[in-house]
Amino acid sequence: xxxxxxxxxxxxxxxxxxxxxxxxxxxxxxxxxxxxxxxxxxxxxxxxxxxxxxxxxxxxxxxxxxxxxxxxxxxxxxxxxxxxxxxxxxxxxxxxxxxxxxxxxxxxxxxxxxxxxxxxxxxxxxxxxxxxxxxxxxxxxxxxxxxxxxxxxxxxxxxxxxxxxxxxxxxxxxxxxxxx
Amino acid sequence: xxxxxxxxxxxxxxxxxxxxxxxxxxxxxxxxxxxxxxxxxxxxxxxxxxxxxxxxxxxxxxxxxxxxxxxxxxxxxxxxxxxxxxxxxxxxxxxxxxxxxxxxxxxxxxxxxxxxxxxxxxxxxxxxxxxxxxxxxxxxxxxxxxxxxxxxxxxxxxxxxxxxxxxxxxxxxxxxxxxx
Numbered sequence: 001x002x003x004x005x006x007x008x009x010x011x012x013x014x015x016x017x018x019x020x021x022x023x024x025x026x027x028x029x030x031x032x033x034x035x036x037x038x039x040x041x042x043x044x045x046x047x048x049x050x051x052x053x054x055x056x057x058x059x060x061x062x063x064x065x066x067x068x069x070x071x072x073x074x075x076x077x078x079x080x081x082x083x084x085x086x087x088x089x090x091x092x093x094x095x096x097x098x099x100x101x102x103x104x105x106x107x108x109x110x111x112x113x114x115x116x117x118x119x120x121x122x123x124x125x126x127x128x129x130x131x132x133x134x135x136x137x138x139x140x141x142x143x144x145x146x147x148x149x150x151x152x153x154x155x156x157x158x159x160x161x162x163x164x165x166x167x168x169x170x171x172x173x174x175x176x177x178x179x180x
Numbered sequence: 181x182x183x184x185x186x187x188x189x190x191x192x193x194x195x196x197x198x199x200x201x202x203x204x205x206x207x208x209x210x211x212x213x214x215x216x217x218x219x220x221x222x223x224x225x226x227x228x229x230x231x232x233x234x235x236x237x238x239x240x241x242x243x244x245x246x247x248x249x250x251x252x253x254x255x256x257x258x259x260x261x262x263x264x265x266x267x268x269x270x271x272x273x274x275x276x277x278x279x280x281x282x283x284x285x286x287x288x289x290x291x292x293x294x295x296x297x298x299x300x301x302x303x304x305x306x307x308x309x310x311x312x313x314x315x316x317x318x319x320x321x322x323x324x325x326x327x328x329x330x331x332x333x334x335x336x337x338x339x340x341x342x343x344x345x346x347x348x349x350x351x352x353x354x355x356x357x358x359x360x
Contacts, residue, residue, distance in 0.1 A: 007254070067319035070308045083288065106358060113293065113354045120297045121304035128305035132312070133320070139247040140313070141323040152191045154328065176295045178286060 017099060023176050024096040030173045031092055035085045037166035038119065043080035044159035045071060045126075050152040061153045063145070070129045071156065077122030078163055081115045081170075088112075116146050116170040123163040130156050199252060203356050204276040210353045211272055215265045218299065221342035223253060225306075226314075228339070230332035243325075243332045251336065252311045256345055257302030261295045264307035267293075289357050296350040303343040309335050313323040 049064035065071040088108060095101055095108075110149035133153055146153035229244035245251040271288060275281055313333055315323035326333035 016274075063319070068317060069311070070236035107273050109358055110355050113296070113351060116293070117296060117300045117351060120300045124301035124305040128308045129312075131249070132322075137248060139243070140311075140325050141320075142320075171293060171297060175290050178289055 001143050002159075013147065015100065021096060021099045023065070023179065024099055027173060028089070028096060030096075030169050030176070031085050031089055034166040034169040035082055037162040037169065038078040038082040041123075041159045041162035041166070042075050042082060044155060046075045048152055048155040048159070050149050052148060065105075065150045065156070068129055070125045074122045074126035074159075074163070077118050078166075079087070081119045081166065084111065084115050088133065102175055104126070105177060111115070112170060112174055114179065116167065116174060119163060119167050119170060123160060127160055128158070130160060134137055181304070188328060200279045201276060203359065204279055207353060207356055208269070208272050208355070211265055211269055211303065214349040215262055215269075216259040217346035217349065218262040218265065219342075221303075221339045221346070222255050222262060223333060224339035224342065225258070226255045228332055228335040230329050232328060235329050243329045245336070248309055250305045250356040254302045254306035254339075254343070257298050258346075261299045261302075264291065264295050285357060289354065290355055292350060293299070293356065296347065296354060299343060299347050302345055304341060305344070306336070307340055310340060315329060 010075075046063050049062060051062045065075060088111070091104055091108060095105060130153070132142060132144075133156070134144055134146050136142050198232075225245050229242060231242045245255060268288060268291070271284055275285060275288075310333070312322060313329075313336070314324055314326045317320050
């Protein structure tokens, strides 16, 4: 099918061969960044717990991520995306060498879009709950729990950063993959 | 390779010209479905309110979407996506006629991905809050408000459907746009 180099594969890519290779290398680098982001988020959220020195009838003395189902979803979503990104890395490296590979690139684009949606869903659902933990809601009579669980709240807020960074990276990657 | 029109545009599209036109028509139809979904979601959520025949010190006698900031974000996100889809419709129709248009398609793919992320963020954040309204959270001492505000809860749960449908449609569309 290929001649000296992939002869017979026409391309509508607006980029030259060299630029396309550059984009492929960028793709690998961005994948690494997204792996670090999602992994850090999943670990930071998953290992959070805080035990208070006191407890009352209403406030539990220990807080961890599994107390809130949304935060569990956040950990699961980040883990899945991280695992996918690790598995997709070899394919992405192949694209650096065979810069005109067409169908394998389509597969990557498709799953990348699904993973973008998954990490967005996890991050924004968790952000909604973290916001509630910080601010509470007077109308629904949900009290902010961050006065009690201050270090727990700091950790769960911080762990959102990696996930949102991965979201931005995956969105950019979508675009780079398309133009390459 | 090309006919008299679009001379000089090569294509790596795996589809024939006829199939590509079919996909473009499908794209227009899916855009209509997504418009209806997001519009219905925004309206259903935005017009929800329930006034209780009684009130106590803690539970407010009137519930509407703006009581919960996340639901406000849901309405805004759905409105933005709906407006974008309406504006993108003419461009999408142009693609049915000029089925090899390249750069305008890239623009659509790029903004579609951004809108997919936005509608996903809105829908999943709202879903997290709606879940909390239904189930509450004993650990955080957040009580379910759906016992009181039953019709309010039904409406906000129902309004998620349109948004999630639009999400699925936009994700499919991403793929169709890429292979066309």
